[in-house]
Amino acid sequence: MSNENNRFTELCAGHVLNALSEIDEQEFQRLLSQADAEQLQLLDEMRTAASELATLTSGETPSPTVKQKIMQVAKESASKKSSYATIYKMTWYRLAAAAAVLFVFTSIGLVMYSTGLQEEVQNKETLISQQQSTIERLETEVQRKEELLTILEARNVDLVMMDGLAEMSPNGYGKVVWDKKGGNALLQVANIPSVPIDKDYQLWFIVNGQPISAGVFAVDDPESDNFFKIEQLQSSADEGAFAITMEPKGGVPQPTGDMYLLGNM
């Protein structure tokens, strides 16, 4: 055994019995900080052996108040700990649970938000579709008006006024603006009855007693003025008449139905 090892053993014996002077204890702690495994084992063995000496003590019974005081301190400490326990540490499973709850609520929120967005999108699409239809209708209307205006702008037109027949449409009103050069005409009618689903009005140009079909049309709103463009109304006749009869849907080669309007050139 080396001198240093011998010194360690001597100090170790005094240390486990708490018998070293302050200076010797400091020296032991210094040696202990550099101790090898064998020396550390020696310390453990000596400490174990020394603690066995305590079994030789004759048991003495302390006052019951000692235990009462100890238990009071322990219980107060435990209750403090339990009150602190409301501040939970974010262990992995608590973190996972919190994340799961957050995920569920976020998902529900997103679903609700998404549903709301879908409804709003659908409403907007319906509105856009309606507006698109309106635009198309207006564009068609504008185009039709432009076409009618083109006829009215023609410098040489014939104007033929038609009156309602007393039996079918006593208040009926009709007007034909005919651009002979262009072969187009504008028909304006008012105060004649709406046509049934299986019927159409048919415009006839009567020249030399022979009716020539100039086209069919339907009237949905009898109270308002209704305008129609008549195409390919080619004729060089200076005299004749226009008449409107109600015929089967799509028109017929020769007039068969009742006459509603009639006017001479």
Add this chain to the structure above:
Amino acid sequence: MLFFILTTIGKFLTKDEERDRALIARIKARDASALSELYDNYNRLLFGLILSILKKREEAEDTLQEVFTKIWEKAEQFDLERGTVYTWIVSLTRNKSIDRLRSKVYKEQKKQSTSLDDEDVFHPLYSDESDPLENTILTERAKIVRDALNKISEKQRKVLQVAYFNGMSQSEISEEFDIPLGTVKTRMRDGMMKLREFLAQDIEL
């Protein structure tokens, strides 16, 4: 050799150590009833040990309370790899007792108290009672320790006894018994080495 001490002494220790480790685990989990059980198991042994060092019941009871409060608060520090619960508790108890014995306040009280001087006698080491600790396992272990001590020379044994049970330092033993300090250190070292050796041998038997 610790392996032999721990494994062979385990014949006696295992049952108590398993119980003690379970109690420490519950104490770490802030189970006050476990502290109560631990107190019931060791209060008489530890109080006897403290009393042998401090001599005054009131001081000994304060120290005992301090020890168990420390166990409650510092159970986390108990290292399962470094020894038994018993060794930890006894070492803690002796450290607390020696700290108080050597405190300035205690020394001052001792100077002013003549009764303390009267009581300042060697604590009876061997009890004649058949089971003073009311614990069969501890009593068996006490017998083994007693037999081991009987194999050590009387001079070495006395140094160990006064150091352990009276809490005397090497220099105090030197002065008290008029023995050169170097001799006290040598007797203490040789005594502890033999106790360690005989304890293991006796337990192996």
